[in-house]
Amino acid sequence: MSILIINIKQLLQIHDTSVLKVSGKDMKILPKIENAFLHIEDDKIVAFGKMEDCPSNLKATRLDATGKIVLPAWCDSHTHIVYAGHREQEFVDRIHGLTYTEIANRGGGILNSATVLQNTSEEALYQQSIARLKEVIKLGTGAIEIKSGYGLTPEAELKMLRVIKRIKAEFPLEVKATFLGAHAIPNVYKNDKKGYVDLIIKDMLPAIAHEKLADFIDIFCEQGYFDLEDTDKILGAGKSHGLIPKIHVNQFNAFGGVAIGVKHDAISVDHLEVLNEEDIAALKNTNTMPVALPGCSYFLGIPYTPARKLIDSGLPLALATDYNPGSAPSGNMNFVVSTACIKMNMTPEEAINAATINGAYAMGISENYGSISKGKKANLIITKPIPSYNYLPYAFGENLIETVILNGKVIA
Numbered sequence: 493m494s495i496l497i498i499n500i501k502q503l504l505q506i507h508d509t510s511v512l513k514v515s516g517k518d519m520k521i522l523p524k525i526e527n528a529f530l531h532i533e534d535d536k537i538v539a540f541g542k543m544e545d546c547p548s549n550l551k552a553t554r555l556d557a558t559g560k561i562v563l564p565a566w567c568d569s570h571t572h573i574v575y576a577g578h579r580e581q582e583f584v585d586r587i588h589g590l591t592y593t594e595i596a597n598r599g600g601g602i603l604n605s606a607t608v609l610q611n612t613s614e615e616a617l618y619q620q621s622i623a624r625l626k627e628v629i630k631l632g633t634g635a636i637e638i639k640s641g642y643g644l645t646p647e648a649e650l651k652m653l654r655v656i657k658r659i660k661a662e663f664p665l666e667v668k669a670t671f672l673g674a675h676a677i678p679n680v681y682k683n684d685k686k687g688y689v690d691l692i693i694k695d696m697l698p699a700i701a702h703e704k705l706a707d708f709i710d711i712f713c714e715q716g717y718f719d720l721e722d723t724d725k726i727l728g729a730g731k732s733h734g735l736i737p738k739i740h741v742n743q744f745n746a747f748g749g750v751a752i753g754v755k756h757d758a759i760s761v762d763h764l765e766v767l768n769e770e771d772i773a774a775l776k777n778t779n780t781m782p783v784a785l786p787g788c789s790y791f792l793g794i795p796y797t798p799a800r801k802l803i804d805s806g807l808p809l810a811l812a813t814d815y816n817p818g819s820a821p822s823g824n825m826n827f828v829v830s831t832a833c834i835k836m837n838m839t840p841e842e843a844i845n846a847a848t849i850n851g852a853y854a855m856g857i858s859e860n861y862g863s864i865s866k867g868k869k870a871n872l873i874i875t876k877p878i879p880s881y882n883y884l885p886y887a888f889g890e891n892l893i894e895t896v897i898l899n900g901k902v903i904a
């Protein structure tokens with residue numbers, strides 16, 4: 493199977509395969525070719541260049557991209573897309589003045605979703621989740637990380653992770669799974685947090701590792717959830733089972749969680765709405781990718797991650813949706829890219845870098861995804877005809893994605 497995309501107005505994000513992330517000033521650079529072609533063989537990108545160098549006698553299906561832009565499919569490195577039910581009542585409660593924390597303290601929030609999920613069959617959970625997944629694929633997402641964390645019992649966490657495994661097997665996008673048993677303290681352990689942490693370490697983790705259900709270990713390091721000691725313990729235990737650390741940190745309070753993530757060589761530290769100088773210092777010269785979730789800031793009305801501070805300090809930054817029923821009920825990476833430009837003062841180049849190559853890095857897959865490079869997977873977006881790539885974040889809320897190609901096949 494061979495596809496030749498011709499007359500591409502702008503082919504974006506061209507890199508040598510060795511580039512695995514971009515940081516600091518380099519994030520302002522989005523290497524591109526005007527009036528380009530791109531050749532796909534099976535599931536890989538095999539060639540690209542100026543139209544004048546386009547091979548004329550190739551046996552391939554031709555897609556004419558006159559006036560259109562081609563870029564790598566979005567790499568969404570932080571989602572909770574596998575969930576049951578909805579929380580629109582909490583949304584209305586917040587409009588009436590309650591805060592996210594007040595709702596959680598009343599038994600709403602994550603615990604609310606956990607109760608619903610525990611009472612949902614694996615099949616129903618799968619069906620609800622893939623309805624959302626199909627929508628995000630149409631919106632251009634070609635690689636996605638999916639977390640557990642709405643189960644909070646060994647059975648329900650395994651149920652979530654098996655649904656993720658099935659999605660991995662049945663859908664053409666790249667899927668990475670994260671075990672987030674430490675998402676909240678279940679009611680039965682309200683007065684025995686240590687007991688729940690022990691359950692995660694002694695019971696859940698070995699079972700998950702045995703069934704090879706997760707790539708990453710994650711924890712919600714936050715006041716009222718898990719503290720630094722829990723974070724240190726759980727990330728360490730996850731590593732001992734071969735899982736790579738990630739962390740929900742600095743969403744509402746900064747108290748040293750970023751440094752704990754870095755200490756464990758976390759592949760990413762996510763949220764960072766509240767960030768201090770020590771956090772920035774801890775992230776310098778490390779392998780850890782900071783990840784911002786502007787959809788969550790937008791939806792909850794909390795501060796946006798200070799992208800300028802991070803990037804101007806020379807650090808990299810990735811953007812992800814955080815798609816979940818409580819704090820970000822949207823998996824639209826196009827909206828995330830727009831919001832990053834509009835609310836976080838990121839340039840379109842920075843936002844596109846953050847949503848492609850750096851998102852792929854935050855999932856440990858940037859050797860194969862996130863840029864236009866020979867030999868990388870052909871996971872691509874072809875836009876509708878638009879004046880320039882700046883138009884993508886500018887025309888917020890408009891769906892400008894015309895075609896999605898995953899593993900070299902036209903999907904949507």
Ligand SMILES: N=CN[C@@H](CCC(=O)O)C(=O)O
Pocket residue numbers: 601602605712740743788814816817818819820
């Ligand atoms: N902050 C922790 N977890 C999710 C939200 C969970 C929820 O409200 O259901 C997040 O990343 O925003």
Ligand SMILES: [Zn+2]
Pocket residue numbers: 570571572740814816
């Ligand atoms: Zn999250």
